[in-house]
Amino acid sequence: MxxxxxxxxxxxxxxxxxxxxxxxxxxxxxxxxxxxxxxxxxxxxxxxxxxxxxxxxxxxxxxxxxxxxxxxxxxxxxxxxxxxxxxxxxxxxxxxxxxxxxxxxxxxxxxxxxxxxxxxxxxxxxxxxVDRSISVDLKEEGMPAWLREKAQRYANEGALIRNLSKKQRQEYYALVGRSQQxxxxxxxxxxxxxxxxHRKAMIAYVNDNPRRAILRRLLPEYMRRCLHVRIGNRSYGAFGNLFLLRWARKIQVQCHRKHPITGQPYEETVDYTNERRQWETAIMEGCTVIVTPGISAGERLMKNECLDKGFPLIHLQKEPIDFFWKPERQRFDACATGALLILAPWELDQMGDVAGVPSDSDYSRFHNMNTLAAEICSFDGEAKIMMR
Incomplete structure (x- = not known):
């Protein structure tokens, strides 16, 4: 094997x-x-x-x-x-x-x-x-002593790259150039x-990759990926339309899981219905972007309505955004219309405990993301993109 x-x-x-x-x-x-x-x-x-x-x-x-x-x-x-x-x-x-x-x-x-x-x-x-004899590179300048010694020791049978450790192979490739890697x-x-x-979703994702690549090339401002964006005093990974941060009015959607008085699921209450109507009215008046991590059921309902109807949305997520990260199709397509910015805070687990619960727990992360959503809603400056 x-x-x-x-x-x-x-x-x-x-x-x-x-x-x-x-x-x-x-x-x-x-x-x-x-x-x-x-x-x-x-x-x-x-x-x-x-x-x-x-x-x-x-x-x-x-x-x-x-x-x-x-x-x-x-x-x-x-x-x-x-x-x-x-x-x-x-x-x-x-x-x-x-x-x-x-x-x-x-x-x-x-x-x-x-x-x-x-x-x-x-x-x-x-x-x-893997079958290349490293002895052919002995004349290269800068060849380390360990590699020269290994090649000479096995000169009769030929010391092959497959005999090197992973760390040694990486050093070897750096010396001999890209073609041998x-x-x-x-x-x-x-x-x-x-x-x-899930299997059908996997296949659909693979088949959709060429279209996604074209969209990223044709719509660079809507599909912008930034690993470090400074918003106020915090740093985020970002994917999507950064211009949404400059919209005149940003409204946070934050909902309890249960109504604090009746104990009903909050999204089933009259209070939630009234709040949602107010959010929708503000969106239709223009220059309004919804900001939410979409954690509780009520938040998710509003987040999904924004994605379905193309309403402007800044969505916070706990998963980091790195150089190769990409959103799933629904959020990707929302980015393509310019209606979505995804933000992922880099130091979420360092924001502190919530109600004595460790900061790296889901409970504290979710509460801290709503704190970040409130900060973003009050942010009226220019986001700084840090090149690192």
Whole structure:
């Protein structure tokens, strides 16, 4: 059986058993890669997946993915591949394990990555990196002593890159250049399918990727990603239309879970109905944006109404926004209309306890996010984008 350095996203999950997964692989050194696997030749067409034209390497990756069931059958592993897409700098694919295996999911993905890397390096006239003898690089300037010693010690049999530790391989790749590095990053992301509805959502997400990429390119101001935006005294990750922060009137939607007097679910009370009518009236009058984390049922109802009807919305979430984070389709499409800004506070767990409950608990996080929503509603300055 193969070995894999992959750390599973879901500790405790049985990656040898049956299951369906959405796999995401990114190109090594992704921030420097433009069109590795594909390019879009028709930026005006938002619906036709075929406008995403595969490069030769993209075709190799796609064909390797489609041949995965056949390649794994040789080892007694029964898998099925579903939707896939080769984006310019990353790959998405849905794979199903049909019966318990001797190999883990990580082993299967590692095999797929290795085949793609070998094709890529042969395309450049190079030997597959895992089978490359490091002795050929002994004359390179700056070669560290440990690598020179290892190559000389095994000169007769040839010291291969596969014999180096992960840390040593990374140092080696930094010395010999991009062409000898693996095609994909060492790690990858997997999402475990929960049920049939989730499986269909995974496939829909994969098929929708080209359209999303076109929208991000055509609407950069509405699809803006900022890792550090300073709003008042706090820093946020942001995705969407930052101009919403400058709207004349921002109204916080904050609801109790239960009515403080009657104990009814708050969203079922007359008080909530009256408040919601006031919020809707303010929106229709113009220059009003709703601000909410959408935690309680009443908040979620108003948040979803904004998303469904295209009302201006600033939505706070506890999940961080990093360089590769993307919203799900409903919020993504709302961003495309300019009606949504998503904010994720970077120091949420450092805001302090609430009612003696630790700050890193959901209870305190939710209360603190409503505190942040109130701060944003009172903010009338200019958000500062910090380049770091």
């Amino acid at each position: 193969m070995t894999s350095a992959y750390r599973p996203r879901n500790p405790g999950h049985d990656y040898y058993g049956r299951g369906t997964y959405l796999i995401t692989l990114v190109v090594s050194g992704r921030e420097r890669v433009l069109s590795f696997f594909s390019d879009n030749k028709d930026g005006e067409n938002l619906t036709n997946r075929k406008t995403l034209v595969l490069t030769h390497l993209g075709e190799v990756v796609a064909n390797t993915w489609l041949r995965t069931p056949e390649a794994q059958a040789v080892h007694g592993n029964r898998v099925r591949v579903h939707a896939y897409v080769c984006m310019p700098d990353h790959f998405h694919g849905v794979i199903e394990v049909l019966e318990p295996m001797a190999w883990s999911l990580g082993d299967i993905i590692q095999a797929f990555k290795s085949v793609c890397t070998s094709h890529w390096q042969r395309q450049q006239g190079l030997a597959a990196s 693996p095609l994909f990053d060492d790690n990858y992301d997997d999402t475990v399918c929960l049920d049939e509805r």
